[in-house]
Amino acid sequence: MVGYSPSPLPERVIYGFVLFLSSQFALILSLLWAFIPESWLNSLGLTYWPQKYRAFALPVYLLITIVIGYVLLFGINLMSTSPLNSMYTITENYAKNLQQKKYQEDASSTLRDIPISEVNQMFFFAAKELYGKN
């Protein structure tokens, strides 16, 4: 984003304080709701609040979601790894444009993708003295 910097600004102070207050308020409220018996809440007139069962169920749901999130992320990574016979292990859509630029003598060399054949020649032919003994 243009012009974005993480420095403290007056607006951010206010946002932060509002977030802090509201999160503390939500915490105190949920604790009160969980511990005060149903009859007292009803006598105060607060009848349409969630069942007390939710005080246990929602944290458990959240924890299980986090655990499944780990498994899901691992699975997504495995699925999006390209197979060994796919073109994407060698090149991709944006790389193809750079390969076709012509070589100019007087200009500094443009940034381009080196074709895999050249890379292989450099690694595995030139390094004969490293591997050539066996």
Next chain:
Amino acid sequence: MEDERSFSDICGGRLALQRRYYSPSCREFCLSCPRLSLRSLTAVTCTVWLAAYGLFTLCENSMILSAAIFITLLGLLGYLHFVKIDQETLLIIDSLGIQMTSSYASGKESTTFIEMGKVKDVVINEAIYMKVIYYLCILLKDPMEPHGISQVVPVFQSAKPRLDCLIEVYRSCQEILAHQKATSASP
């Protein structure tokens, strides 16, 4: 001229590479995978039969035991015929093309041939396969683009040798391809 050396695959198992130089323009590389070990076969059979016996003690139905025997036999036959590859061969003939043969443990052989007009290069590529591995692959030319690659064909897929073995095969292949380019460039 024949030459045999032993290497190891990415899991640590032992492979044997046999190189045959038929002529300056024709070479063959034969990788032999480790055989089906008695230990793993016994382990799988024992687990399947113990599980079947456990089910039998729960259900008191003796069909489960005969079904387990059947499944083990069929599974072993299927594995030997469709999955377990004993030997992989790569034959390069200068003017003709490249042939890859996989022979399975049951004797079945499956062959793929790529003609030399389609072959752009043989390279060692790195990719992720649970970890980063090196594998040899054949790059095929794209008829539309002169410098493009249309397809990547990996070789030695079930043997999966390590880099030292791949470098040997790569160098030999490059000699033949250079020889082929030289002879095709000069009409």
